[in-house]
Structures are given as C-alpha cells and as structure tokens.
Amino acid sequence: MPVAIINGKRKLLFWFTGPLPKTVVDFWRMVWQERSQTIVMLANLVEANSVKCHKYWPETGTLSFGPFNVTITGQQILADYTTREFSVQLAESSEPALSVTQFHFTAWPDHGVPDYATSLLAFHKKVKKHHKRGMGPMIVHCSAGVGRTGTLITIDCVLEQLQEEEKVVDIAGVIIHLRTQRMKMVQSLEQYMFIHDAILEAVTCGDTQIDASLFSRRITEMSHRYPQTQLTEYENQFRVLEKVSPKPCEIPRNKALQHPFKNRNDYYLPSDHWGVVLRGDKQDYIHATFVNGYKQKRAFIIAQSPMESTARDFWKMVYDRKCGVIVMLCDLLEDGQETCYQYWPVRRGMAQFREYTVDLMEEKPVKGFVMRTLVVVNEKAGSAHQVVQLHMTNWSPDGSCSHLATITSVINEMSAIQRRTGNNPIIVHCSDTVGRSGMFCAIVTTIERCKTEGVVDVFQVVKALRVHKPGAVLTVVSGTYIA
Numbered sequence: 275m276p277v278a279i280i281n282g283k284r285k286l287l288f289w290f291t292g293p294l295p296k297t298v299v300d301f302w303r304m305v306w307q308e309r310s311q312t313i314v315m316l317a318n319l320v321e322a323n324s325v326k327c328h329k330y331w332p333e334t335g336t337l338s339f340g341p342f343n344v345t346i347t348g349q350q351i352l353a354d355y356t357t358r359e360f361s362v363q364l365a366e367s368s369e370p371a372l373s374v375t376q377f378h379f380t381a382w383p384d385h386g387v388p389d390y391a392t393s394l395l396a397f398h399k400k401v402k403k404h405h406k407r408g409m410g411p412m413i414v415h416c417s418a419g420v421g422r423t424g425t426l427i428t429i430d431c432v433l434e435q436l437q438e439e440e441k442v443v444d445i446a447g448v449i450i451h452l453r454t455q456r457m458k459m460v461q462s463l464e465q466y467m468f469i470h471d472a473i474l475e476a477v478t479c480g481d482t483q484i485d486a487s488l489f490s491r492r493i494t495e496m497s498h499r500y501p502q503t504q505l506t507e508y509e510n511q512f513r514v515l516e517k518v519s520p521k522p523c524e525i526p527r528n529k530a531l532q533h534p535f536k537n538r539n540d541y542y543l544p545s546d547h548w549g550v551v552l553r554g555d556k557q558d559y560i561h562a563t564f565v566n567g568y569k570q571k572r573a574f575i576i577a578q579s580p581m582e583s584t585a586r587d588f589w590k591m592v593y594d595r596k597c598g599v600i601v602m603l604c605d606l607l608e609d610g611q612e613t614c615y616q617y618w619p620v621r622r623g624m625a626q627f628r629e630y631t632v633d634l635m636e637e638k639p640v641k642g643f644v645m646r647t648l649v650v651v652n653e654k655a656g657s658a659h660q661v662v663q664l665h666m667t668n669w670s671p672d673g674s675c676s677h678l679a680t681i682t683s684v685i686n687e688m689s690a691i692q693r694r695t696g697n698n699p700i701i702v703h704c705s706d707t708v709g710r711s712g713m714f715c716a717i718v719t720t721i722e723r724c725k726t727e728g729v730v731d732v733f734q735v736v737k738a739l740r741v742h743k744p745g746a747v748l749t750v751v752s753g754t755y756i757a
Contacts, residue, residue: 292327642680
C-alpha cells in the first residue's frame with residue numbers, strides 16, 4: 275500500500291499517489307479500516323492533459339468499488355474548492371455506514387504553486403474546523419503524494435507549532451522530520467518558499483472571521499478607538515491589508531501597458547493572468563479583469579467604464595461572454611469630467627458600434643437605480659444577445675452611498691437575472707475599476723458566504739479580491755460600508 279503515517283499530536287495518513295484504477299479498492303479499504311472521515315484532495319483529476327488521479331467517487335447515486343458501496347449524499351462547489359459528502363458501506367456487513375467528507379482543493383495550478391496563499395489558507399482553515407478528534411486519521415493526497423501534500427502538511431504542522439510553542443517557527447525542521455517518514459516531502463524550492471509566504475500571511479493577518487450571530491456587536495466594537503494608538507480595529511485591519519496585498523504596479527501587466535490609448539488611467543491595470551481577452555481580435559486587449567466570487571470562478575468582470583474608442587470592445591465582451599447583467603456604479607459625468615461614455619442608445623432606439631447594434635428595449639426607473647433591457651446584435655454572425663443594465667445613481671465617487679438599501683435591491687435584482695440567464699460573468703464598472711466596483715464585488719461575496727456558512731470575514735474577502743484586482747476597495751471607509 276503506497277501509504278505513510280505522519281506522526282504528531284494528530285495522526286495524518288496520506289496517500290502516496292492519487293488513487294489509480296488498480297488501487298481504488300485498496301483506497302476505500304483503507305478509509306473503512308481506519309474509520310477515516312476526512313479526505314483532503316489537492317490535485318485535479320486531469321492537469322495539463324495528463325490524468326493525475328482516478329475518480330474514486332460517484333457523480334450521483336452509488337458506485338461500488340469492490341465490496342465498498344460509496345454513495346454521494348451532498349456536494350458544494352465553491353470558487354477554489356469543492357466539498358463532497360459520502361456514505362460508505364461494506365457490502366454484506368452489519369456495521370453502520372461511514373460518513374466521509376472530501377475537501378477537494380481545485381485552485382492549485384498545473385505547474386508550480388498558487389500565486390498567493392490566501393485561498394489555500396482559507397481551505398486549510400475549513401478542513402481544520404471540520405476534522406475533530408475521534409474522526410479517525412485524516413487522509414491527504416495529491417498526485418505523487420510528496421509535493422502539494424508535503425506543502426499542506428508542513429503548513430499545518432508549523433501553524434500548530436506556532437500555537438503550542440509560543441511563536442516558534444521551524445519550517446526546515448518540520449520538513450526534515452517529515453522526510454524521515456516519507457522521502458522528498460516538499461519537492462521544490464518554489465514550494466519551500468511558498469510555505470514561508472503562507473506562514474507569514476497567516477501570522478500577519480490573524481483570525482478575522484466573525485460568526486454571523488455576533489456580527490452586530492463586533493462591528494460596534496471594531497469602531498472603538500484603542501487609547502494607545504487612537505486607531506479603530508477597522509483601521510488596523512486595513513493597514514494589515516495594505517501590507518499583505520500586492521500593489522497594482524507589482525503585477526505583470528505588459529499587455530495593458532502596450533495599449534495606453536485603451537486605458538483611462540495607467541495605474542489600476544488588468545494583470546496579464548486575469549485580464550479578459552477579446553476572442554478573435556488581433557488587438558485582443560480590453561481593460562477588464564476576471565474576479566472570483568464565493569461559489570464561482572470568474573463570477574465577475576471588473577471593467578473600465580467604456581470610452582468612445584472602446585465601446586465596441588465593451589459590447590464584443592458582453593456578446594462573446596454572454597453576460598446577462600451589467601452593473602454600472604457611476605454617472606456619465608462626475609466632478610465635471612467624463613467618467614463613462616454613453617454606450618447604450620438614448621431613450622428607445624438603436625446605436626451602432628461597428629459590427630454590433632445595440633437596441634434599448636426598456637428603461638425602468640427604480641428607487642436608487644435604473645434598469646435597462648438591451649439587446650446587442652452581432653451583424654456579422656446574425657445573432658442577438660439580451661443583457662440587463664442595472665445603473666446605480668446614488669453611489670458617490672468617494673464610496674459613500676446615500677441609500678445602502680439600494681445596493682441590496684441591485685444585488686437581489688442581479689441574482690434573479692443570473693438565475694434566469696445561466697450565471698455567466700457579471701460585468702461591473704465604475705470610474706476607476708477599484709473603488710465602487712471593488713466594494714460591490716466584496717459585498718456580494720461576503721453576503722453569499724454569510725448565507726452559506728453563517729460567518730462574515732470582510733478582511734479575507736477583500737484580500738482574495740485583491741489577488742485578482744490589486745487596489746480594490748480603496749479606503750478604510752469603503753471597508754466599513756462592506757461590513
């Protein structure tokens with residue numbers, strides 16, 4: 275059996291490689307024998323066109339692996355990981371079924387390590403909260419069982435070491451100990467450096483999660499100023515956030531810099547990694563960035579408000595990505611300056627943007643926002659796509675909103691449209707791509723997590739958002755509005 279035991283206060287059992295067709299029965303035999311109720315999976319089934327792990331669970335219903343009947347009883351898919359609930363029963367046995375939870379981290383890239391540790395630390399915290407004493411040893415596996423598995427186990431051991439030994443950190447010592455029981459644990463220098471970054475982030479940021487039932491009391495407490503520093507907890511957290519977040523000028527943004535005429539400003543530019551690409555265009559750059567939501571990867575596109583010269587590109591993005599909702603958070607003019615070119619027809623009518631014709635079907639004022647139903651026709655393809663624009667009119671450039679209930683109304687309307695149109699990316703735009711747009715995406719993500727998990731963590735939501743869009747949520751005042 276390709277298995278090793280990691281000794282410690284909690285025994286960790288991990289699988290040498292991802293289960294193969296010829297070893298999958300042994301895998302479930304190990305789960306049953308050890309009464310393991312937690313499985314941590316760190317690889318995807320297929321990466322870079324190579325099979326990394328045999329699918330050892332059913333998509334629906336029950337699947338038999340030798341004498342073991344595995345039934346999937348629940349699944350929750352989030353942006354960076356998926357949790358699955360299984361009931362495992364040994365055929366012709368009177369023993370009760372074993373409940374098993376699989377935590378499947380899906381955001382580890384095919385090569386290397388994640389760009390930032392934020393999502394992996396959140397995943398680790400979720401696993402730790404679930405796995406309690408008496409549940410049997412935890413099973414951790416990736417593909418080879420040494421790289422990603424070794425990285426996560428090292429992070430886990432060092433964080434426990436910090437709690438127990440008065441802030442002692444000995445990453446090298448932990449890895450040396452692990453390697454006495456399994457060779458080559460932590461495979462590369464890149465993984466070794468990533469572990470250091472993860473521990474630094476965990477120590478610097480601390481625990482910022484708040485139970486929803488305590489939230490009202492905590493936000494009042496967070497507004498009090500500490501006598502020694504005269505800073506509130508909001509301000510302290512925002513300072514830490516500024517310290518640990520990537521700066522807009524630090525990310526690779528070569529494509530954006532090559533197209534200065536397509537950018538309203540040259541600071542908050544899309545990263546090369548997360549930037550939206552205009553499909554089929556030689557000039558495929560647009561000032562727009564994919565951002566993850568709570569449950570969905572690339573749930574949002576934070577876009578620059580169109581200029582006259584980029585309005586066609588904006589509509590191409592809407593059409594190609596089949597976006598069902600545009601959330602506009604600025605006015606056309608603010609402080610006497612053009613913030614956004616009017617990229618939709620005036621009143622009931624049509625407007626032409628090269629090969630795209632846009633027809634305003636309906637315009638309906640609602641308290642605090644305007645809802646416009648638009649149809650964009652691709653004249654070359656001879657096909658049309660409908661999108662609804664939700665235009666908030668009472669959110670100031672400084673981030674203050676005169677009626678916070680309007681944000682809730684817009685989110686509710688947006689969610690209803692998404693359910694009808696298929697959950698394609700939601701386009702969000704404002705004056706600078708980071709202030710109001712960042713706040714809006716953070717609010718939506720925070721609400722979704724609160725509804726699902728019963729917890730609020732504005733700090734971690736904004737930190738994760740800034741991985742994709744550095745600079746998002748500009749001020750501590752913006753952070754208090756999210757809360």
